[in-house]
Amino acid sequence: MPVEALPLRDLPIAMAVAGENWRTLALHHIRAHVHHDATNLHHWRQQLANEHPAKAAFATCLLSALNPGEIEQRAAYAKAMDAWFEDPMCQADVLEFVFGSRRQDVGGNDLETWKRRALSTPSDAVLHVWASALDVAQQKEPWTADFQRTVMQTLPDHWWSVYADQWLRTQLASHTGRTWLESFPCSWLAQLARVKGERSGFPGLEITHQGFSLTTESLMAVRLLKDGVGTPSLIDLHEIVYANEQSMPVPTVATHPQAGWLVRSVEEWPAFGGEVLGIGDRAVGELLFLRSFHARVHSPTR
Incomplete structure (x- = not known):
């Protein structure tokens, strides 16, 4: 099913059971359209707080939509980050968005926190390898x-x-x-x-x-x-x-x-x-x- 066929607010639920390629398409769709209707973000935050079974997907979507550089979004971003690290979904996509070139000034402040938490994930996970590689590159080892x-x-x-x-x-x-x-x-x-x-x-x-x-x-x-x-x-x-x-x-x-x-x-x-x-x-x-x-x-x- 095309991602466009589902209401934006329900995409996280579909992502929870979808394959990686569909999840990536859904995230791109969310990033392009989420700010057209702020009620989606409010709904996702509620579902996250209510421990919805698709909590990991809601956290993934929130991390891709929220801007920690905006004071009013920092608390929600921190909660989404905590929930996401419990069961990180779309790891490469999320990292690219959080630390993408357009958001270097935003993500840079959190980089060490992300690295530390990433290193606590399994050694073969994208997060762990990314954090380890980043250390080598930064230290010029x-x-x-x-x-x-x-x-x-x-x-x-x-x-x-x-x-x-x-x-x-x-x-x-x-x-x-x-x-x-x-x-x-x-x-x-x-x-x-x-x-x-x-x-x-x-x-x-x-x-x-x-x-x-x-x-x-x-x-x-x-x-x-x-x-x-x-x-x-x-x-x-x-x-x-x-x-x-x-x-x-x-x-x-x-x-x-x-x-x-x-x-x-x-x-x-x-x-x-x-x-x-x-x-x-x-x-x-x-x-x-x-x-x-x-x-x-x-x-x-x-």
Whole structure:
């Protein structure tokens, strides 16, 4: 059922029994429409206070809608936070909203509190891994190969894409890492071929990408990989980088027919439209489309 088919006030009840994708869609819908009618927030706060069976969902929606920077909402926000940590739902979505770039000034004051409480959750939970990774990044401590793998397996790809270059090199350098890469499905080219200066990072800590810098020499160990779900993407990456270094035509690879353009200057690109979204790796297609669109907007002669 589409999220739009339900009254906004009842979405938390549906979220309590829905799958992750539907919950995410519901949260986006709530964020877009909740402030059109303040009675929804009042109703959710009442249900939370009454220990409704869907309390976790009501808390999730309140955290996504309330602003602790507004004095009149702080108490309700604190109660929602307490209830949410009892059974945290939509962990990545909530973290992104609370500590998103538009709310850095609001969430920053609560960051240490969130980290402390997140570290009390199970070690394999998104919350726990996020808090642990944030500590490493903030303290500028070295990333162990094992923890890199934990982060990549647990957290959304776009949170760690800024580290993808360094971490791929680390994993390729050991037998354990290569074995893991063989079984880890990842759109590596979409992770790596970001624009220099693009903002990314974990919720609560914004970092900028340094751009694509891998060479065939740094990717030599890709040829040691055995068959696995993670191998084709890396084989294609090696082929694309090699062709670019040798000034060869852009190769057509299985990951996405146009993927090879991502390691080349956007000034060389043909114009890409929506057709790239319907073929191959969707993450690669989206990156091609967005970068091509951005180039056209800022260079009207293209």
